[in-house]
Every structure is written in C-alpha cells, then in structure tokens.
Amino acid sequence: MKQFMVFVRKEFYHVLRDRKTLLILFGMPVMQILIFGFALTNEVKNSRIVIMDEAKDPASQQLVARIASSKYFEIERTITGQRQIDEAFKAGKIKMALILPAGFNEALLHEHTAQVQVIADASDPNIATTLTNYIHSIVQDFQSELNETITAPYRIVPETRMLYNPQQKSVYSMVPGVMALILMLVCVMMTAISIVREKETGTMEILLVSPFKPFLVILSKAVPYLLLSFINIITILIMSVWLLELPVNGSIPLLLAVSILYIITCLSLGIFISIKTETQQAAMTISLMGMLLPTIMFSGFMFPIENMPLPLQVISNIVPAKWFNIIIKAVMIKGMGLMAIWKEVLILAGMTLFFLLAGLKSFKIRLA
Amino acid sequence: MFSVTVNDITKVYGKEKLVAVDRVSFSVNKGELFGLIGPDGAGKTSIFRMLTTLLLPDSGSATVNGYDIVKDYRLIRNTVGYMPGKFSLYQDLTVEENLHFFATVFGTGIQENYQLIKDIYVQIEPFKNRRAGKLSGGMKQKLALCCALIHKPTVLFLDEPTTGVDPVSRKEFWEMLKRLKAQGISIVVSTPYMDEADLCDRIALIQAGKILSVETPENIKAGYGDTLFAVKSANMYRLLETLKNYDKALSSYAFGEYAHVSLNDNKIHAGDIKQFLAGRNIQEAEVIPAAVTIEDCFIKFLKN
Numbered sequence: 001m002k003q004f005m006v007f008v009r010k011e012f013y014h015v016l017r018d019r020k021t022l023l024i025l026f027g028m029p030v031m032q033i034l035i036f037g038f039a040l041t042n043e044v045k046n047s048r049i050v051i052m053d054e055a056k057d058p059a060s061q062q063l064v065a066r067i068a069s070s071k072y073f074e075i076e077r078t079i080t081g082q083r084q085i086d087e088a089f090k091a092g093k094i095k096m097a098l099i100l101p102a103g104f105n106e107a108l109l110h111e112h113t114a115q116v117q118v119i120a121d122a123s124d125p126n127i128a129t130t131l132t133n134y135i136h137s138i139v140q141d142f143q144s145e146l147n148e149t150i151t152a153p154y155r156i157v158p159e160t161r162m163l164y165n166p167q168q169k170s171v172y173s174m175v176p177g178v179m180a181l182i183l184m185l186v187c188v189m190m191t192a193i194s195i196v197r198e199k200e201t202g203t204m205e206i207l208l209v210s211p212f213k214p215f216l217v218i219l220s221k222a223v224p225y226l227l228l229s230f231i232n233i234i235t236i237l238i239m240s241v242w243l244l245e246l247p248v249n250g251s252i253p254l255l256l257a258v259s260i261l262y263i264i265t266c267l268s269l270g271i272f273i274s275i276k277t278e279t280q281q282a283a284m285t286i287s288l289m290g291m292l293l294p295t296i297m298f299s300g301f302m303f304p305i306e307n308m309p310l311p312l313q314v315i316s317n318i319v320p321a322k323w324f325n326i327i328i329k330a331v332m333i334k335g336m337g338l339m340a341i342w343k344e345v346l347i348l349a350g351m352t353l354f355f356l357l358a359g360l361k362s363f364k365i366r367l368a
Numbered sequence: 369m370f371s372v373t374v375n376d377i378t379k380v381y382g383k384e385k386l387v388a389v390d391r392v393s394f395s396v397n398k399g400e401l402f403g404l405i406g407p408d409g410a411g412k413t414s415i416f417r418m419l420t421t422l423l424l425p426d427s428g429s430a431t432v433n434g435y436d437i438v439k440d441y442r443l444i445r446n447t448v449g450y451m452p453g454k455f456s457l458y459q460d461l462t463v464e465e466n467l468h469f470f471a472t473v474f475g476t477g478i479q480e481n482y483q484l485i486k487d488i489y490v491q492i493e494p495f496k497n498r499r500a501g502k503l504s505g506g507m508k509q510k511l512a513l514c515c516a517l518i519h520k521p522t523v524l525f526l527d528e529p530t531t532g533v534d535p536v537s538r539k540e541f542w543e544m545l546k547r548l549k550a551q552g553i554s555i556v557v558s559t560p561y562m563d564e565a566d567l568c569d570r571i572a573l574i575q576a577g578k579i580l581s582v583e584t585p586e587n588i589k590a591g592y593g594d595t596l597f598a599v600k601s602a603n604m605y606r607l608l609e610t611l612k613n614y615d616k617a618l619s620s621y622a623f624g625e626y627a628h629v630s631l632n633d634n635k636i637h638a639g640d641i642k643q644f645l646a647g648r649n650i651q652e653a654e655v656i657p658a659a660v661t662i663e664d665c666f667i668k669f670l671k672n
Contacts, residue, residue, distance in 0.1 A: 006472040006473070007473070
C-alpha cells in the first residue's frame with residue numbers, strides 16, 4: 001500500500017511539474033467548451049436582409065416591422081429597384097431579399113391571397129434554408145393574426161412543442177458531445193504517454209527489476225489522471241451551467257458517477273495503448289489520430305448516426321464516446337434516471353474491463 | 369558459494385540471427401568484485417540484462433543467488449540491485465524524491481539502509497532538492513548507485529557505471545565499490561576501460577559475444593608470456609608504420625603516447641630495436657621495457 005501511494009505521488013509530480021501537460025490537462029477543456037459553446041454554433045442570427053417594399057401600405061409595413069424586430073434578421077436598408085437587389089447580393093452584403101409587390105394590402109383584403117417574393121443567397125444551402133424557414137414562420141404568424149378576425153372555413157394549426165430544448169439552443173447537443181470528446185482526448189493521451197515514457201527513458205528497466213507488480217503500475221498510473229479528470233468534469237459542468245446556461249435536469253450524483261465510469265474507460269484505453277507501443281511519439285499519434293477522428297465522427301454529436309450507412313453505424317458501436325453521449329444527454333438534458341441508461345452503462349463497463357484485462361495481459365514483464 | 373553462475377548462455381537478436389552473446393560461462397564468488405571487460409558491442413549489456421531477468425537467454429542457463437534467471441525471476445528481482453548503462457532515474461524528481469521512491473518501491477526506507485549509502489550520499493546531499501535531470505554526470509552516477517543500493521541488495525549489477533564520467537569521479541566511484549565489497553555485497557561491473565580491470569578481483573575479457581579469458585588481473589598479466597617494449601619517437605605515425613615491418617616483432621600498436629612492441633624472443637634487447645629503427649632513418653627513438661597491462665593481454669587474445 002505504501003508502495004502504491006508513493007507511486008501515485010510520483011505520478012502527480014510528473015504531471016504537476018510539466019507545464020505543457022498541465023496546459024493540455026486543464027487549458028484544453030476550458031478552451032473547447034468556450035469555443036464550442038460560443039463561437040461554433042449552428043444557429044443563424046442577425047442575417048442582413050434588404051426589403052423592397054413597393055406597396056408601402058399598412059399590411060406591408062406591419063410585416064416589415066415584424067421582420068425588423070426579429071433577432072434573426074437585421075434590415076440592411078430598404079430599396080426601390082430590382083437592380084439594387086442584384087448589386088447587394090453580388091457585393092455579398094446580404095443573405096436575403098424580400099419583395100413586397102404593390103397593392104399588397106388590397107390583394108390581401110379583397111382577393112384573400114397576397115404574394116411576397118423571397119430571394120436567398122443559397123451559396124450556403126443550410127443557411128439559406130434556415131433563413132427561409134424563419135421568414136416563413138414570421139409570415140405564418142402574421143397571417144394567423146389576420147385570420148383571427150376572419151373565420152376561415154377549415155383550418156389545421158399544428159402546435160409544435162420542442163421537448164427538452166424549447167429554444168433549440170445548440171449548446172444542448174454541443175456540451176455533452178464536447179464533454180465526451182475532451183475527456184476522451186485528455187484521458188487517453190495523458191495515460192497513453194505515461195507508461196511508454198518510462199520505457200523510453202529507461203526507468204521501466206529499473207522498475208522491472210524490483211518487486212513492483214504490473215497491476216500496481218497500471219493502477220497507480222490511472223489514479224492521478226482519474227482525480228485530475230474529475231476536476232475537469234466539475235469545471236465543465238460549472239461552465240455549462242453558469243456560462244452557457246445549460247440546465248442539469250437529472251441527478252447530479254448519477255451524472256458524476258457515469259462521468260467517472262467514462263473516465264475510467266478512457267484511462268484503461270490509454271493504458272492499453274501505452275503498453276502496446278514503444279515510443280511516446282507512436283502513443284501520441286495513435287491516441288490523437290485514432291481517437292479524435294472516430295470520436296468526432298461516431299459519437300453522434302456532430303453527425304447523426306442514424307443517417308449513416310449501415311456499416312458505419314455498426315462501427316460507431318465500438319466508440320466509447322457514442323455511449324457516453326447517449327448517457328449524458330439522457331441524464332443531463334432529459335433528466336432520466338439509471339433505469340433509462342443501464343444498457344449503455346453496462347457497455348462502457350464492459351469496454352473498460354476489456355481494455356484493462358488486455359492491457360494487463362500484454363504488459364511485458366521483460367524487455368523483449 | 370557462488371553469487372552468480374552462468375553456463376553456456378547464448379543470446380540471439382532479431383531475424384538476422386545476430387549473436388550478441390555466444391555460449392558464455394563464468395561464475396562470481398560471494399563478496400567478489402567481478403568485471404566484464406570489453407569494447408562497445410561486445411555483449412556486456414545483453415549479459416547484464418539476462419542476469420537481471422530482463423531478457424531470456426536463447427540457450428544455456430544462469431543463476432543469481434542460486435535462483436534460476438528464467439523460473440525464479442521474481443525472487444531475483446527482489447534481491448538484486450541494478451544500475452543500467454543509461455541514466456534511468458526520474459529526471460523531474462529531486463535527488464531525495466528519487467531515493468525515497470526507490471526505497472519505498474523495494475519495501476524499505478532511506479533510514480533502514482542509510483549506513484550502506486552514507487559515504488556516497490553525503491556527497492550529493494547538498495543537492496538533495498535539485499532535480500535529477502540537472503545533476504552533473506558524476507553526480508547522476510552517484511545518485512543512481514544510491515538508488516540501486518538502498519534496498520541492501522546481495523548482488524549488485526552495474527552496467528558501465530563509469531562511461532561518460534570524468535577521471536576523478538571514476539576513481540572515486542571505484543573506491544566506493546571497494547567499500548561496498550567490504551560490506552559483503554557481490555558486485556558485477558562492466559566497463560570498456562581496460563585500466564579499470566586492475567581494480568577488480570577477477571575479470572572476464574569479452575569480445576564479440578565470446579569470453580576470451582576469466583582470471584584475476586594479475587594472472588592474466590602473468591600469463592602474457594611475451595617480452596614487451598614501449599617505443600617513442602618524434603614522428604609517431606612513421607614509427608608505427610616502420611614497426612609494422614619489423615619481422616622479429618609479434619605485434620606493434622599505439623598505446624597512449626607510446627607504441628608497444630611485443631616479441632616472443634627474450635634475447636632481443638632495447639638496443640636491437642633502436643638499431644633496427646636507426647637503420648630505417650628513425651634516429652632518436654626511446655625504447656624501454658614496458659610493464660604488461662590488461663590491454664596488451666586483450667590485444668594478444670584478439671590476435672590469437
């Protein structure tokens with residue numbers, strides 16, 4: 001036990017005395033959360049739009065006022081000629097143009113149909129679609145208000161409720177994904193170089209010629225990173241709740257418990273890599289290339305797994321981050337309990353056991 | 369009673385079947401300071417790694433403290449001290465932390481065996497809060513020796529402990545080894561420096577994985593048999609070239625600032641060599657009888 005404690009303390013010294021390690025360990029999570037939370041968002045806000053109002057009647061002005069008050073649009077200016085629209089698009093200043101034809105009010109009142117023309121810059125199709133949807137819903141709102149005074153014969157009004165994320169904020173899906181990604185990167189990379197470093201510097205040679213057991217080496221390598229990663233989780237959660245205004249709907253002890261399980265999964269994977277490789281460089285490359293890309297692709301936080309071809313869906317099952325992503329979304333955002341996630345928890349536990357046993361089995365008790 | 373016995377061990381590396389250690393046998397008595405002497409690449413490190421259970425021999429067998437190096441590797445690891453050729457302590461830990469770590473790993477404390485390392489440790493104690501990576505070469509070796517000794521091993525394996533260490537520290541290091549020997553610890557040490565061979569009780573001369581001779585340094589020198597002269601002149605290069613054509617000489621080679629000439633005819637005197645050199649236009653050559661060193665013996669072994 002005393003041996004174990006002194007080994008753990010030694011590992012702490014290694015981490016705390018290396019500025020680069022510290023920076024990666026604690027700087028990266030904060031950076032990533034800030035970047036993903038604030039900078040990289042798929043919401044489209046404050047898009048510039050021009051309006052050509054040829055009607056200039058009460059109805060058209062009401063509609064323009066609604067668009068102007070929306071946070072999605074910022075009216076660049078109002079213009080009068082078709083040619084100016086083309087120029088504005090070519091200059092790249094605007095994303096969208098709206099044309100209200102002359103006699104808008106008249107048509108609406110007497111013919112019960114009026115037309116507006118929406119022109120969107122579709123060089124980025126996603127933004128164009130999103131923006132036209134916004135315009136549609138604004139026009140729809142406007143129309144239904146007008147209809148309140150007139151009773152139309154048949155009307156179906158779909159009432160949509162966005163469960164768990166009523167404002168459709170992107171941080172709701174970002175934060176769980178980023179948590180899965182960061183913990184994976186930090187835990188796997190840090191432990192992956194920790195054992196292989198002892199091989200490279202030759203200290204493993206001395207450790208081997210000592211009464212120290214391989215199991216203890218593995219365990220004492222994992223403990224410091226488990227503690228440090230736990231601090232990381234707390235930081236990420238605090239930042240998500242206070243900075244990104246993400247609510248934690250489920251039980252916090254459960255959330256922490258599953259996070260610890262995931263950390264241990266990542267640590268055992270890192271140790272497995274460390275035991276299998278011979279140089280720090282190789283360990284680093286494998287844990288970066290081999291973990292980063294699959295985690296981003298297959299964890300389901302950037303690309304929905306349901307949309308992937310079947311072979312890729314099958315592959316995604318071996319990515320631990322996928323399961324953690326499901327668990328954390330269920331607990332944190334949907335507020336569900338252990339009963340809802342026991343299957344995913346078992347899968348992660350199984351993976352951990354596999355990596356630990358495989359690592360222990362391939363631990364070399366000799367040099368060659 | 370033997371501390372180490374080695375019977376016909378062989379180590380072959382890789383697909384090219386490179387023979388690093390070729391049917392080597394020797395034994396080390398209890399409390400003996402035993403030297404493995406040979407140039408780089410002779411197989412010294414491979415032998416050390418097999419004896420410290422880090423490598424498996426391809427054939428042959430060996431024991432340390434009576435334990436088999438393959439079967440009883442755990443028991444050997446508990447009782448030996450090992451200092452690898454490359455400095456292998458934690459560079460980011462201080463002197464004291466390193467020592468404390470290795471003491472604890474071996475299930476002991478610094479206090480218990482302080483007596484054993486005291487002579488060495490007092491020299492590095494002023495720097496005990498300095499990180500190991502920032503020590504000088506000699507200091508590093510002293511710290512590594514302390515760490516290898518802290519659990520009071522019965523056999524100490526030191527792989528080239530003096531390589532890359534300045535002459536003064538080298539001398540000190542060997543004096544430390546003598547004191548350790550006096551405490552009853554068997555020491556197996558390897559070195560590429562022939563002049564250090566004389567400091568061992570017994571030595572094994574090794575070259576290309578083969579043992580040339582296992583004897584006390586005195587007996588090896590006594591068994592040299594040939595007459596040896598040291599020759600010096602202003603132009604050493606010309607001297608060496610000329611000596612190659614001296615048909616009475618068995619061999620001639622550079623040796624420090626002199627050239628050594630060996631002959632198996634004890635009727636030839638210094639004057640004869642001078643005469644030969646004078647005949648080849650080397651006038652003021654200094655020729656004196658030379659004492660045989662281990663290096664001369666090593667060169668002779670290589671020739672045969």
